[in-house]
Amino acid sequence: MKPFQYATASSADGALELCGKNDQFLAGGTDILGEVKEFVSNPGRLVNIKNLPGTREIVETDTGWKLGANVTIAEIAAHEGLRRALPGLTQAAAKVGSPQIRNMGTLAGNLAQHSRCWYYRHRDVQCLKNGGARCYARESENKYHSIFSGNPCISPVVSNMAVILAALEASVNIRRGKQTFDIKMAEFYMVAWFNPYAHNSLKPADLILEVNIPVKTRSCVYLQVSEKSDFDWALVSCAAAGDLDGNALKNVRVALGAISPMVQEVEDANSFLEGKELDRRTASMAANIILEEAEPLEHNGYKVPMARALIRRALFKLAGINLERETS
Amino acid sequence: MPSWPTEPVYIGKSTQRVDGPEKVTGEARYSSDIHNEGWIYGMILRSQWPNAKIHSIDLSAARNVPGIKAAIKVRDDEFVAHYYGQELAAVAGTSKQACIDALLLIKVDATDIAFVVSEETAINPDSSRVFPDFPNIGEPKVRENGEVDKAFAQSAVTVEGLYATQIQMHHCLETHGNTAHQQGDNLTVWASTQGVFSVRDGLASNLELPQNKVRVISDYMGGGFGSKFGPGVEGVLVSRLTQKTGLPVKLMLPRYDEAKAVGNRPSSFQKIRMGADADGKIIAFELNSFGTSGFTSGPSTAGGGGRAGFPSPYLYNIPNTRVRQAGVAVNTGSSRAFRAPGHPQASFGMESIMDEMAARLNMDPLDFRLKNDTHDSLPAEIRRKEWKIAAESFGWKEKYNPPGSSKGTIKKGIGLAGGTWGGGGRGTQAECQINSDGSVELRCGTQDLGTGTRTLMAIIAAEIFGLKPGQITARLGDTLFPPSGGSGGSTTAASVSPAIYDICHNALKELGEVSGMEDPTGNQWFAACRKIGIQPLIVQGRWQEGLSSRGVGGVQMAEVEVDTETGFIKLNKVLCVQDCGLVVNKLATESQANGGVIMGVGYALYEERIMDSLSGVVLNPNFENYKLPGAQDMPEIEIILMEMPERGVIGIGEPVTIPTAAAIANAVANAIGARVPTLPITPDKVLAALGKVPNKPADSLAGNWGDFDQKLNWSQYSPTQEEGGGH
Structure with a gap:
């Protein structure tokens, strides 16, 4: 790593004052320290925001849940109230990294984490995302990359939390300069869809304060497939949230991760599902709508059938059915 | 004649490690824990080019970094750095950061040379060459027994297959490295090594020191698996740095560097043909294979640096056999010996085609093994017992169903494989x-x-x-x-x-x-x-004759569940039946078997060095993307030791890792009724083998090298006499 300054903020105002254009915030450090050590990121200053007041709380509000930016992934995974109210959130948190990473990593950090593309993270490769001329993955080793992208970079969003929070229609509360505003989870990665240099829609020195989930309780599920059983990134992740009225689907939202620079949500699929009876055919058709425009590359075509399976399973899981164990 | 006690108190029983407490409390001092007064850090600059002419290296700015005590070049002349990660220079300084800063300031004047890192590309005559005066792949070594073509013509059933194994990294949890201290005439090196004497002699000859002035100590070390015999370039560099500074220098490689330059298991690309008579006796066998052991593979060095050959035909008694094998040079770091060199590759190819043949013959793979594991050798004799012991304990006959007959989305399968090893x-x-x-x-x-x-x-x-x-x-x-x-x-x-x-x-x-x-x-x-x-x-x-022995056989069985919609493989169980003569410490012996199986699980399902053909770098020089199995990935491991105290002591470290990957591969194929022909067997390949990946047809899974033997006209080469098969 290159030398950098280190400062600790005790308020949001102070954090913004300390964080210049070439500086970065530091919370759990599980993402930024890796980048700094590999010379992928060379901040002038790291501003410690771990102690910002009010950012470490999980609160049930009148209308839903408020999760502070510095709540750790382990705290979410272990929260009994969340487990009962929003089980998919617990499932997504439990699948993040390793126990060490869950203990250190924060919710805001999980959402704002940078690309895990092995070219982007490589100290001896300068890829498009890192200011170079080409997306190496597009032409070469793209097994772990996107099957959708609106720009030449095919680095996918890999945040587990983003996928379930999108399905739950959560919003992120952000401080930018003197302004505080909310951004829908669905839009949180929008800029990365068309801008190869972006990891998400945040601007430099944007400070996440909290995440708000607009429901107190909802049937929801998070599934992922990885190569290993533990401590591995999702090849594809999928969340679904919604209600079941008898066997009819209501307000169902499906979201996928690791297949696009943004969380993959298709409104047509959600509206297709509205009011439908849950059966295999309906689930498969929803999957078709979501994956219709996929453009797999040489090594990531497997993500299409894998995503299709997860969408079907997630929908059935909302009804408490483990589809993969059913005999057809 | 000496003999071991017949009614021992400790031998053959389980004894906890005498150094266990030191290890778990941190009392045990490894090479990186040696902190003699005044010690400083050493660090290596490596080539960032996959192939480049190095004209000059300017160390002056590095030397001026505060805290830097020495900076040296690996060579003073112009030379070619043949792979990404080759050592160029080294520095020693009072802090890690000083060394990092210094490495960034070293100016290397280099010219890019075209490179090739893919074996499949390197075998083509029009590929860029690793050494300009030699083709990347040379003449194969050929072994022939009996009348192969005639036997194929007489075969009732013939099967053919392409199988490939990846580059596996050693990735010892303790990285390569040393602490070295020159005091007066005497050089002391605390080395993480498998051979204190080979490190001593290597350093003495490299540094032109008398051997009695070099002392090498390795009190505790954290794994070698074949990659830590000599001093390595890093050992020579740390010694030169302490000689230059007179200070103790600690130079342990970062994890990142482990992926580049300090060894790996060679790859293999195996084209196998097998013929059997109607009764299920194999009568004909042909293997054409290549693989790489890195930049020194191939004809430029007659395959030096660890050959890419392996024993073939493996285990089974076949009267008519033809084997042609060659190494191919690519611009990557060299292989080193790796736990049972050659054998896991041999086992994977051979046991895969054995199961393909058994399926064609409608035979239970176990019966097919029993019919053909008939060599007149002690390991084969032992293995014939082990197949039966394993089948009994595993419940093979009850569990076995023909390939692909398991119902439902998640399919169960079982597989088996054998191995042999010398030891002694x-x-x-x-x-x-x-x-x-x-x-x-x-x-x-x-x-x-x-x-x-x-x-x-x-x-x-x-x-x-x-x-x-x-x-x-x-x-x-x-x-x-x-x-x-x-x-x-x-x-x-x-x-x-x-x-x-x-x-x-x-x-x-x-x-x-x-x-x-x-x-x-x-x-x-x-x-x-x-x-x-x-x-x-x-x-x-x-050492006395009569208390030890060599030559072992082992068999393993595996049980898996494969999710046919996601490709995910859950490994439920591995049974390892292994002979090892007289067991000295049962606990440690079983521990070795556990470790061997675990390493085989990694080889089967997770581990692979990924070279990028576009940039020439190792893409996964870390544990994020070089995937090692973890606790959650572990199956139930059952170990049955075939104790034969009358044979004396025989080692067990290597044989127990040989059959694991092949047994798992056969279990997966048995579950889904389709074969993933290359290791590691990952979800993407499972889905492709099932025909579920539109842009990856199942028959493309092995790669694009199937006609290499025709392209290279290998039929022109005649046999050279040499040992080769493993029984």
């Missing part, structure tokens, strides 16, 4: 010091790779002296002690145990004379030792 070992010397207070110190210039050698020495001495293992102090890992060989080839236990036996019996004789007691062991021990007086008893001894 000889030549160790050792000494024993007995003090008048009855305390015992054993000294032997072997090393403990983590396999429990220290405990093994203590168990044998305790057994013979009638003491407890905890009462024996076993010292090893020092070139001041009597010499032993490198710890490789599963030879340590068989080489060290007889030497300890010998010194202990010599010591008993002397102690008997000194004390006047006929039997000074057990209860008499302390009384006898009081007679020793001020000068302790020092007794030498050496």
